[in-house]
Amino acid sequence: MxxxxxxxxxxxxxxxxxxxxxxxxxxxxxxxxxxxxxxxxxxxxxxxxxxxxxxxxxxxxxxxxxxxxxxxxxxxxxxxxxxxxxxxxxxxxxxxxxxxxxxxxxxxxxxxxxxxxxxxxxxxxxxxxxxxxxxxxxxxxxxxxxxxxxxxxxxxxxxxxxxxxxxxxxxxxxxxxxxxxxxxxxxxxxxxxxxxxxxxxxxxxxxxxxxxxxxxxxxxxxxxxxxxxxxxxxxxxxxxxxxxxxxGRKYGFFEEYKLEDAEIAIVIMGSAAGTTKDAIDALRDKGIKAGLLKIRVFRPFPGEEIAEALKNVKAVAILDRAESFSACGGPVGSEVKAALYDAKVGVTAVNYFYGIGGRDYTVESATSVFEDLMKIADGSMEPEQFKYVGLRK
Amino acid sequence: MKKNIEIRWHGRGGQGAKTAALLLADVAFNTGMHVQGFPEYGPERMGAPITAYNRIGDSPIRVHSNIYNPDYVVVVDETLLHSVDVTKGLSKDGAIVINTTKEKDEIIPLLNGYEGKVYIIDARKVSMATLGKYFPNSPMLAAIVKVAHIMDEEVFLSQMEASYQHKFAKKPEVIEGNMNALKMAFEEVK
The missing domain is CATH 3.40.50.970 (Thiamin diphosphate (ThDP)-binding fold, Pyr/PP domains)
Incomplete structure (x- = not known):
């Protein structure tokens, strides 16, 4: 026990x-x-x-x-x-x-x-x-x-x-x-x-x-x-x-939450994953097929497995909790996108930043990302890279 | 799924609001619930406004963010009413509990038009009468347990006694005073 x-x-x-x-x-x-x-x-x-x-x-x-x-x-x-x-x-x-x-x-x-x-x-x-x-x-x-x-x-x-x-x-x-x-x-x-x-x-x-x-x-x-x-x-x-x-607890390279039939998905690491799950449940209640891929193992990087898990979604947002100042993506975003490219998975992927310096990431933050993804998936919005989620206006 | 209760604590550094939030998490945990208790961290110093939070419920808690639309708010120091918007986002179906020597009709105008229930308690009076010193967190803890119906009062008292026996194992003389503070707070909150 x-x-x-x-x-x-x-x-x-x-x-x-x-x-x-x-x-x-x-x-x-x-x-x-x-x-x-x-x-x-x-x-x-x-x-x-x-x-x-x-x-x-x-x-x-x-x-x-x-x-x-x-x-x-x-x-x-x-x-x-x-x-x-x-x-x-x-x-x-x-x-x-x-x-x-x-x-x-x-x-x-x-x-x-x-x-x-x-x-x-x-x-x-x-x-x-x-x-x-x-x-x-x-x-x-x-x-x-x-x-x-x-x-x-x-x-x-x-x-x-x-x-x-x-x-x-x-x-x-x-x-x-x-x-x-x-x-x-x-x-x-x-x-x-x-x-x-x-x-x-x-x-x-x-x-x-x-x-x-x-x-x-x-x-x-x-x-x-x-x-x-x-x-x-x-x-x-x-x-x-x-x-x-x-x-009795199962672990792998990453956790998939309602990803199997998802049309839009967030890729994230750490405590923000739980908050994202609550957002997903609320969206699923409205019939929106949202899902999550929570990376657990970042080194070694399970690129092939991640690409395989994301191959059926229409649009994905990879969320980074660290800047890399490459002006061309964060560390998680760059690696996930490279993995998708190598696996020839043609999903539309955006890379956003969140939670930097403790900026709170709420259920509403996750929902706002999914709302972007819905528009990207149905073609009503052009993907915009490297947005800061929760940035003050 | 039953919604979890969300509580936001406002206090000043050194008054024990964080400790009270953690004690509430403890006592709710001990009665079989799922809990979260956490403070908001920043450059703290004695006397500065601080915020702490609780989520309490029957199902596992996954969300990890601060609480913006609490069901209940506890104000450990009434001087905060002038500098902090303590009712911000507070559900009008919930309630606010304020430690004050004032009457309700003097306090309500300070709450930015809050339409929900307002409870007051003079935690200083309770603390001085039972402990001989000003420790507002035990009275405020009992007050929120009563106002939010988090658990049966008898269950709460027996859990707290066990918790104090553990916490004050090296100074058992303060246990009775703290228990009396909790009991008196149940009577005094109105």
């Missing part, structure tokens, strides 16, 4: 960390992820877990220490947001190329300018090409469930890549909602022990980690990273299938 509880998204991740009881957690606080290391250190102080907690003086150090612990052979993780992730930047690439299976609890927050503490995806989207697996949560339940699956995916011998478990800052991290927790023993059995094949503290097999790679070797390391990312697709689905057996 699962445990009925109520928790915020941060509490849910801290609880998952307690259940996993990793070896090492270095951390430096930053809003809105601060509560995660705070709660974990309380669990440790109360004797409920025995993780080695390392308070450090910056995020550069928290990521360095997490990588050091992971390279030594420990199961290690940390948490951060926004500028904290930016301060880890150079190390994100090193962690991925060193093939360190560590986990980062990322609570998405705008990357400042002007100063802002609220949610958007500009922090993790900036890191999308750093070689990390990225999985996004709609609510506290998914933040918890994704976290429990994280080490299994990351540590798989065919993967060995760092894992970013993302949730929306404040919107889910600080909202208390119902949640179904899984019993400690089931979580521990599911996650299992970490027995690395190669690690620095193995005196029988000395090794170097992170050496210089000259040009004749460098591209091959990148190709290996790409193969690992491709392997992650298979492993993510295998782990999800096993997770369903202990939780």
């Amino acid at each position: 699962s445990i009925r509880e109520r928790m915020s998204g941060n509490e849910a991740v801290a609880y998952a960390i307690k259940q996993i009881n990793p070896d090492v957690m270095p951390a430096f606080p930053i809003t809105p992820s601060t509560e995660i290391p705070q709660m974990v250190s309380t669990y440790i102080a109360n004797g409920e877990m025995d993780t080695e907690f390392i308070p450090v003086e910056s995020e550069h150090s928290s990521m360095s220490a997490t990588m050091g612990a992971s390279a030594a052979g420990a199961r290690a993780l940390t948490a951060t947001s926004s500028c904290g992730l930016a301060y880890m930047w150079e190390l994100l690439y090193v962690a991925a190329s060193d093939r360190l299976p560590l986990v980062l609890a990322l609570v998405n927050r705008a990357l400042t300018g002007p100063i802002n503490i609220n949610c958007d995806h500009s922090d993790s989207m900036g890191a999308r090409d750093s070689g990390w697996i990225q999985i996004y949560a709609e609510n506290n339940q998914e933040a918890y469930d994704n976290f429990i699956q994280s080490f299994r995916i990351s540590e798989h011998p065919d993967v060995m890549l760092p894992f970013m478990a993302c949730q929306d800052g404040f919107i889910t991290s600080h909202a208390v909602e119902n949640i179904e927790l899984i019993e400690d023993d089931k979580v521990k059995a599911f996650v299992g022990d970490y027995n690395p094949e190669n690690y620095l503290l193995n005196a029988d097999m000395p090794m170097a980690i992170g050496p210089y790679a000259t040009s004749p070797f460098y591209m091959e390391t990148k190709m290996n990273q790409r193969l690992a990312m491709k392997n992650a697709k298979k492993v993510i689905l295998e782990v999800a299938e096993e997770f369903e057996k202990i939780s």
Whole structure:
């Protein structure tokens, strides 16, 4: 029997960390992820877990220490947001190329300018090409469930890549909602022990980690990273299938909501997906065939599968919660459109922006996007790219 | 599908409006409901206006936005009536509950023509009488539970007692005062 509880998204991740009881957690606080290391250190102080907690003086150090612990052979993780992730930047690439299976609890927050503490995806989207697996949560339940699956995916011998478990800052991290927790023993059995094949503290097999790679070797390391990312697709689905057996909750690369017979659809990630579902139900009551594709796994990017799922809709809006300032589309929009092109799916696609710097995305926001799509689908409106949803007049 | 109840709290930083919203989520959760409790975050500081929200109902809650058309509004600090449009979007089939020392006929003209029900309670009087200090959130919590019929009063009191026993495990002497504040608030809200 699962445990009925109520928790915020941060509490849910801290609880998952307690259940996993990793070896090492270095951390430096930053809003809105601060509560995660705070709660974990309380669990440790109360004797409920025995993780080695390392308070450090910056995020550069928290990521360095997490990588050091992971390279030594420990199961290690940390948490951060926004500028904290930016301060880890150079190390994100090193962690991925060193093939360190560590986990980062990322609570998405705008990357400042002007100063802002609220949610958007500009922090993790900036890191999308750093070689990390990225999985996004709609609510506290998914933040918890994704976290429990994280080490299994990351540590798989065919993967060995760092894992970013993302949730929306404040919107889910600080909202208390119902949640179904899984019993400690089931979580521990599911996650299992970490027995690395190669690690620095193995005196029988000395090794170097992170050496210089000259040009004749460098591209091959990148190709290996790409193969690992491709392997992650298979492993993510295998782990999800096993997770369903202990939780009853089904996960894939993305969730389709009333998409099967949909004529118009929104593609979105994170907490805005739930709000979009409420808009869809109201439209369906009026006979309008609206649907949703909620991307869960952004890295590796399930392009072929997304294109297949969208092939029968007449018009689709891909909503980005981060600017890329290419003036030619956002990160999710560009990749979904490229996937549609490669699969020769000729659906009319617009790419809008929403929720930047915490701008509220409401049921009405989603409905306004669907209203555009209805007009685009029946030919009464020319598709307009790169609109800002909810922009003040 | 039965519509969820939506509540918006207006208070000032440090008065416990956020805590009250989270406590309401807790107590509703404990009686088997689906809940959401969350504050609106920004550059907070003591005394600045803050907003917190609750959604409560029998079915799972998927929407993740602020609440613009609440069924109920709770005003923890009456000085906000001059600076914040507290009845904005409030359903006229719902109600507003205001912590004030004034009478209803003095308060109603401050509500921008709001046509729904208006309830008042002197949470300072309740708090001083039962706790000897000014903590408006317990009286306001009881007031909204009564006004919005969120649950049976007896169920609420027994749930809150359990919650206080947990929350105040290290200072049990304040539990009785808080319980009396809730009971007195039930009588005082009008």
